[in-house]
Amino acid sequence: MAYSDRTKIIIRSGKGGDGCVSFRREKYVANGGPDGGDGGSGGSVIFAVDKGMNTLSDYRYRKKFSAENGGNGAKKRMHGKNGKDLILKVPEGTIVRDSSTGKVIVDMSGENDRVTVLRGGRGGNGNQHYATSTMQAPKYAKPGQDGVEAEVILELKSIADVGLVGFPNAGKSTLISRVTNAKPEIANYPFTTLHPFLGVVDLKEGEGGFVLADIPGLIEGASEGIGLGHEFLRHIERCHVLIHIVDAAGTEGRDPVDDVYAINKELANYAVDLSLKPQIIAANKMDAVQTPEGEEDPLSRLKKEFNPKGIEVLPISAATGEGVMDLMYAVKRLLSNFDRSVTVFQQEYDPMEHIAEELPYSVSYDEKEKYYVIEGPRIEKMLGYTNLDSEKGFMFFQNFMRDIGALEELKKLGIGEGDTVKIYGFQFDYYEN
Numbered sequence: 001m002a003y004s005d006r007t008k009i010i011i012r013s014g015k016g017g018d019g020c021v022s023f024r025r026e027k028y029v030a031n032g033g034p035d036g037g038d039g040g041s042g043g044s045v046i047f048a049v050d051k052g053m054n055t056l057s058d059y060r061y062r063k064k065f066s067a068e069n070g071g072n073g074a075k076k077r078m079h080g081k082n083g084k085d086l087i088l089k090v091p092e093g094t095i096v097r098d099s100s101t102g103k104v105i106v107d108m109s110g111e112n113d114r115v116t117v118l119r120g121g122r123g124g125n126g127n128q129h130y131a132t133s134t135m136q137a138p139k140y141a142k143p144g145q146d147g148v149e150a151e152v153i154l155e156l157k158s159i160a161d162v163g164l165v166g167f168p169n170a171g172k173s174t175l176i177s178r179v180t181n182a183k184p185e186i187a188n189y190p191f192t193t194l195h196p197f198l199g200v201v202d203l204k205e206g207e208g209g210f211v212l213a214d215i216p217g218l219i220e221g222a223s224e225g226i227g228l229g230h231e232f233l234r235h236i237e238r239c240h241v242l243i244h245i246v247d248a249a250g251t252e253g254r255d256p257v258d259d260v261y262a263i264n265k266e267l268a269n270y271a272v273d274l275s276l277k278p279q280i281i282a283a284n285k286m287d288a289v290q291t292p293e294g295e296e297d298p299l300s301r302l303k304k305e306f307n308p309k310g311i312e313v314l315p316i317s318a319a320t321g322e323g324v325m326d327l328m329y330a331v332k333r334l335l336s337n338f339d340r341s342v343t344v345f346q347q348e349y350d351p352m353e354h355i356a357e358e359l360p361y362s363v364s365y366d367e368k369e370k371y372y373v374i375e376g377p378r379i380e381k382m383l384g385y386t387n388l389d390s391e392k393g394f395m396f397f398q399n400f401m402r403d404i405g406a407l408e409e410l411k412k413l414g415i416g417e418g419d420t421v422k423i424y425g426f427q428f429d430y431y432e433n
Contacts, residue, residue, distance in 0.1 A: 006154065012149040014083035014121065016124060017040040018039045018124050022074070036126030040071045043067030045067050046086065094157075098351065102153070124144045162240070162242070169247070237273075249289045260305075285317060353400070361404070366422075
């Protein structure tokens with residue numbers, strides 16, 4: 001069984017349909033004008049949260065996903081059909097990253113339950129749009145804009161209030177199956193749990209509960225990617241509190257105090273913030289503890305070692321249920337000190353902002369018309385993906401023009417306050433901010 005918590009796929013939005021070149025051909029219309037219809041818009045690529053999913057296994061074998069292209073325009077001003085959007089369903093907590101930079105495109109958490117990542121290409125205008133007093137029979141129509149392709153990494157970071165950590169076979173799966181409705185497989189071998197199980201812990205009516213995640217068993221070297229370490233450690237990042245479950249009976253031949261230090265070291269090596277999360281140590285398998293005469297019992301050793309560090313140690317037996325609810329209430333008390341809103345990773349990269357970076361553009365002054373002209377594939381392509389009717393879209397386009405150096409080029413040509421700038425079908429008055 002493969003663990004599907006991180007995968008790489010290629011996504012592509014649909015190409016816009018081409019505009020049509022056509023002229024009216026009717027029996028009693030001697031000089032029919034242009035009637036070529038517009039192309040339809042290409043489909044967009046949309047990520048949507050599916051609450052019923054908990055792995056990325058749907059993306060293990062198929063690696064390329066494309067939205068539908070827009071239909072071409074037709075005669076009699078017939079508009080091409082819009083391409084169908086591609087909706088990719090993912091578990092809540094999935095982060096979409098740009099594969100080349102690793103930057104976050106979108107975190108499908110919190111309010112981000114449906115997000116358009118790649119917009120489809122705009123359909124091209126038919127020749128009906130290009131008729132003028134001097135050109136009454138235009139034989140030109142605009143082609144549809146290309147779709148956009150991106151290679152992205154899908155990475156699942158489980159959303160839970162509390163994470164269960166510890167070595168394999170410490171009893172995590174047994175504990176979560178006792179206190180929640182999750183039903184992980186339980187067996188006596190490392191990495192029994194191949195993906196996190198999430199369950200809701202319900203306390204007494206009116207006291208609320210919390211979401212508990214069984215994070216698969218860690219081993220030393222996990223933070224360096226040994227075993228499935230990285231895949232498992234990333235699920236702890238959103239948790240507010242950790243239950244560190246240890247085998248107090250030492251049934252695997254390990255020392256429980258050493259176990260706590262070993263796992264905390266892996267947490268710190270992966271990300272310092274993980275090791276600083278509040279913890280409660282659950283000394284499990286107390287029903288199997290046998291302390292030789294003259295030796296200190298493991299529970300006392302754990303308390304002596306970690307209580308001074310502000311970490312509570314509670315004895316439990318996940319197998320018999322002894323002490324389990326005391327542990328759950330202790331966790332609830334600890335959680336009450338924290339803001340339990342979901343940690344949502346902010347966008348660091350927008351693939352739509354980078355589609356035109358390598359295309360050329362030009363800035364010039366039209367002496368006859370007395371306005372400045374900015375044009376070229378780079379500008380046209382970005383215009384196609386920007387809604388200038390919205391304030392946010394207009395500000396985005398202004399920033400884009402500044403970032404590529406177009407505003408600086410206008411200044412070099414001597415543009416002044418109130419001068420007109422023409423960008424394809426748009427005209428603007430120029431003013432300094």
